[in-house]
Amino acid sequence: MSALLSVRDLCVTFEREGEELAAVDGVDLELGAGETLALVGESGSGKTLTALAVLGVLPAAARMTGTLRWRGADLATLAPSERRALNGRELAFVSQEPASALDPVFTIGEQVAEVLRVHARLGRAAAWRRAVASLAEVGIAAPEERAHAYPHELSGGQRQRAALAMALACGPALLVADEPTSALDVTLQAEILALLAHLVRAREMALVLITHDLALVAEATERVAVMYAGRVVEEAPVQELFARPAHPYTAALLRSRPRADAAPEARLAAIPGVVPELGRGPTGCRFAPRCELVRERCSAEAPPLEALAEPGRRSACFFAAEVRP
Amino acid sequence: MSARLEVEELCVQHVVRRGLFGERGLIRAVDGVSFTVGFGETLALVGESASGKSSVARALLGLVPARGRVLGRREPGGEAFDLLSAGGRARRELGIVFQDPYESLNPRMSVGEAVAEPLAVHGLARGAELARRVRELFERVGLESSARTRYPHEFSGGQRQRLAIARALALGPKLLVCDEAVSALDASIRAQILNLLADLRAELGLSYLFITHDLALVRVVAERVAVMDCGRIVELGTVPEVFAAPAHPCTRALLAAVPAGDPRARRAPALGPGPGPAGERPSPLALPSGCPYRTRCPLAEARCAERYPERRVLSPTHWASCHALDHTAMP
Numbered sequence: 001m002s003a004l005l006s007v008r009d010l011c012v013t014f015e016r017e018g019e020e021l022a023a024v025d026g027v028d029l030e031l032g033a034g035e036t037l038a039l040v041g042e043s044g045s046g047k048t049l050t051a052l053a054v055l056g057v058l059p060a061a062a063r064m065t066g067t068l069r070w071r072g073a074d075l076a077t078l079a080p081s082e083r084r085a086l087n088g089r090e091l092a093f094v095s096q097e098p099a100s101a102l103d104p105v106f107t108i109g110e111q112v113a114e115v116l117r118v119h120a121r122l123g124r125a126a127a128w129r130r131a132v133a134s135l136a137e138v139g140i141a142a143p144e145e146r147a148h149a150y151p152h153e154l155s156g157g158q159r160q161r162a163a164l165a166m167a168l169a170c171g172p173a174l175l176v177a178d179e180p181t182s183a184l185d186v187t188l189q190a191e192i193l194a195l196l197a198h199l200v201r202a203r204e205m206a207l208v209l210i211t212h213d214l215a216l217v218a219e220a221t222e223r224v225a226v227m228y229a230g231r232v233v234e235e236a237p238v239q240e241l242f243a244r245p246a247h248p249y250t251a252a253l254l255r256s257r258p259r260a261d262a263a264p265e266a267r268l269a270a271i272p273g274v275v276p277e278l279g280r281g282p283t284g285c286r287f288a289p290r291c292e293l294v295r296e297r298c299s300a301e302a303p304p305l306e307a308l309a310e311p312g313r314r315s316a317c318f319f320a321a322e323v324r325p
Numbered sequence: 326m327s328a329r330l331e332v333e334e335l336c337v338q339h340v341v342r343r344g345l346f347g348e349r350g351l352i353r354a355v356d357g358v359s360f361t362v363g364f365g366e367t368l369a370l371v372g373e374s375a376s377g378k379s380s381v382a383r384a385l386l387g388l389v390p391a392r393g394r395v396l397g398r399r400e401p402g403g404e405a406f407d408l409l410s411a412g413g414r415a416r417r418e419l420g421i422v423f424q425d426p427y428e429s430l431n432p433r434m435s436v437g438e439a440v441a442e443p444l445a446v447h448g449l450a451r452g453a454e455l456a457r458r459v460r461e462l463f464e465r466v467g468l469e470s471s472a473r474t475r476y477p478h479e480f481s482g483g484q485r486q487r488l489a490i491a492r493a494l495a496l497g498p499k500l501l502v503c504d505e506a507v508s509a510l511d512a513s514i515r516a517q518i519l520n521l522l523a524d525l526r527a528e529l530g531l532s533y534l535f536i537t538h539d540l541a542l543v544r545v546v547a548e549r550v551a552v553m554d555c556g557r558i559v560e561l562g563t564v565p566e567v568f569a570a571p572a573h574p575c576t577r578a579l580l581a582a583v584p585a586g587d588p589r590a591r592r593a594p595a596l597g598p599g600p601g602p603a604g605e606r607p608s609p610l611a612l613p614s615g616c617p618y619r620t621r622c623p624l625a626e627a628r629c630a631e632r633y634p635e636r637r638v639l640s641p642t643h644w645a646s647c648h649a650l651d652h653t654a655m656p
Contacts, residue, residue: 042511042512042513042514043482043511155606185373185374185538186373186538186539186540186579186582186583187373187578187579187582189582189584190581190582190584193584212511212512213512213584214512214586215541215583215584215585215586216584218584218585218586218587218588219584219585219588238588239588242587242588252513253512253513256512256513256515256516257512257541257586258519258541258542258544258545259545267520267523268516268519268520268545269516270513270516270517270519270520271513271514271516271517272517274481274483274484274514275481275511275513275514290513
């Protein structure tokens with residue numbers, strides 16, 4: 001069985017003062033039809049650039065190497081028009097700021113209908129009907145009326161729903177959601193996550209959820225890839241990752257969260273040090289300067305992301321067996 | 326009773342126009358809010374965006390005009406001074422740390438100058454004494470004092486938040502207002518800053534008003550928590566009380582929305598595709614009559630539209646304003 005999406009040795013670099021700085025440095029990922037994967041990392045980890053590379057919309061200054069395959073076919077061999085058609089029909093994207101996807105001068109109904117007319121080649125009336133149905137599916141109340149609303153007339157949560165309706169209008173096989181709830185209030189965040197989970201199941205759609213928030217991962221996806229300074233450092237089914245992290249960075253992140261059962265006045269288990277600057281990471285393991293398990297070998301050579309004994313688990317740590325939860 | 330900060334019936338109103346020639350509307354951003362913050366205590370102020378929590382902070386700091394009474398004290402039993410009318414001198418007692426330190430740091434000023442500025446402006450130190458105080462502040466917040474000559478863009482988010490804290494501490498305030506001070510920070514840095522705030526509280530005897538939308542944080546930083554909705558405090562109590570027995574439906578909705586952070590405790594997506602209990606928030610220009618939460622409330626009944634519910638005292642340290650509490654037996 002070939003994967004829906006496969007990413008091999010993806011590198012995204014930027015040139016600064018004659019130097020090539022790698023923001024994404026050798027990422028391998030694979031996603032089957034209907035699978036859900038969270039890409040977790042802090043700012044500068046390369047998680048968003050990885051997604052933009054998959055969607056073929058990297059910033060102009062970025063250089064990309066590596067292989068991206070969609071249903072087995074190399075995406076680099078597609079003509080620009082084929083690539084656009086793929087993005088419209090099969091690959092959908094929602095971002096943190098729905099306003100960036102919505103045009104302020106058209107009603108949300110017109111915008112969803114336009115996607116359907118361009119990519120699904122529907123007529124005007126049919127496209128409008130499907131657009132209204134799409135708005136209903138993402139939980140917009142009174143969709144016939146709301147279809148006539150302009151983006152500014154909607155609340156933040158409603159705008160994110162409208163952006164989702166637009167992304168999902170053509171029934172994509174994969175939805176890439178980049179921090180879809182970060183700009184929303186906590187109660188809305190819970191609603192949008194529940195909506196995503198519902199849509200993924202109802203449509204058997206694959207989902208890549210990009211987030212900085214491990215707590216969201218626990219809610220929304222089956223598998224997690226943790227990124228640090230441009231590399232995937234650990235990949236695992238979500239249950240196993242939380243129960244038995246196999247990379248010191250994941251373990252430290254899990255420990256640093258405020259815990260419900262912590263004693264009052266207890267200090268948080270902070271991770272010392274700072275995230276390395278773009279392309280200025282240490283040679284060897286990039287987490288080494290902040291790591292509690294660090295040895296000499298870690299600064300000499302970069303640990304590869306290798307399969308562990310447990311199925312579906314990979315870790316880029318020489319001492320994965322010693323990581324404590 | 327004497328507290329570090331006593332706030333009584335604080336009100337903040339904004340007049341807005343709808344459209345260019347539209348009629349004037351009145352937004353009651355803060356509508357009769359009262360609370361106290363004790364010596365060495367942290368009070369968390371939580372609520373969704375537009376609930377009025379940041380307007381409370383801005384009113385305390387004199388950044389927006391406000392009515393009501395705000396009294397501050399330097400030490401227990403000490404003389405109370407009025408913060409709303411006293412102006413700059415009294416407000417030195419309050420420091421503020423905003424969510425985005427980049428916006429509160431001048432990009433053209435070295436960070437050493439930025440931290441020195443409040444001291445110089447208030448004429449509290451100059452020359453060698455000023456330099457010494459700045460070095461001390463840098464060390465206090467965990468920054469190398471040699472970094473003083475660098476500029477804000479050369480620092481990471483966590484370091485910039487340390488700078489903002491150093492600047493807030495420069496005038497020796499006794500109460501820090503932290504408005505979403507760690508919300509924009511990466512997970513691995515957030516715990517460092519929270520620990521720094523805890524250390525400063527212990528060393529300097531500070532009190533905090535900790536404004537956040539993140540209830541998961543409240544449990545680790547605060548002794549008491551006040552929940553705001555539509556400009557009012559709807560529930561206030563100690564953290565154990567409110568987390569164990571949230572009394573207001575708004576508090577319950579906020580607590581239910583906190584991700585469990587553990588896949589074994591994953592919530593059933595019972596909400597389905599439709600708008601959940603949060604529903605649509607009312608426009609601040611046209612709040613529902615009576616209790617403004619009633620249009621989102623699962624317990625709403627006829628009288629909720631008639632008048633705002635009075636405070637129901639649940640324990641000496643816990644109260645909530647909800648008509649539905651009449652139906653529950655008092656503990």
